[in-house]
Amino acid sequence: MPVALVVLLLDITLIYHASRTGRLQPWAFIILMVPLIGALAYIVVELIPEWWGGPGAAQARKRVANRLDPEKRYRDLSDRLATSDTITNRAALAAECQAIGRYEEAESHYDHVLRLPQGDDPAYALAKAQAQFARKKPAEALATLDALREHWPDFESAEGHLLYARSLAELGRLDEALEEYQAVSQYFPGAEARVRYGLLLQLVGRTAEARIVFNELLIQMRRAPKYLRDAQAEWLSIAEKQLST
Secondary structure, X not given: OOHXXXXXXXXXXXXXXXXXXXXXXXXXXXXXHOXXXXXXXXXXXXXXXXXXXXXXXXXXXXXXXXXXXXXXXXXXXXXXXXXXXXXXXXXXXXXXXXXXXXXXXXXXXXXXXXXXXXXXXXXXXXXXXXXXXXXXXXXXXXXXXXXXXXHOOOOOOHXXXXXXXXXXXXXXXXXHHHHHHHHHOOOOOOOHHHHHHHHHHHHOOOHHHHHHHHHXXXXXXXXXXXXXXXXXXXXXXXHHHHHHO
16 A cells, blocks of 8 residues: 555555544644654644653643644634633633733733723733733833832732833833842742842942852752743853852
């Protein structure tokens, strides 16, 4: 039997299987557009984890599927919102928009949620500010965070505090940014706040202070469990590089 015919039969079989199991999108397109390779991808991503089972296989399947079709969840959540426009569904879509870089759409969804009587929640305001900052609109992000603090004075968020410092820095308000970085670095989980603080100290010429910040961070992290060091590897690498220059 010719190889081309074998590949065709395999593709048809897998597309049929995908249609019967609710996986036609995007697999039919992938299998047809990339013969054999698309079929092999379907087998690896869908069939082998299904045969093996287990949460680890399911997670692996999800990661590979997201790489092949990064907007699948976005489409699913969009369909869900079209069917039922609830705060939960809109917030889930907004969060997915953030994850895939649709920041303007994310901001629009959060705006909509915040205007609703039951959507009056500081977490949505913070998420909106994050979308604005990601859109390179630090002034708008800062205004949103100021409004958040005024409206919910008891709300505390290390992520929000760090974003406030970053927004000030982006706007060139460096003295204010340094104050906020110093404050947030005292309690922010992980190394990011301290590294950003050290980098800004260097930028304004306070090199000796920056080296102290980087050095203290690295000494502290050497005593931390390996899984914590691994989680902060990117920021620790930046601190090490700054000390080596």
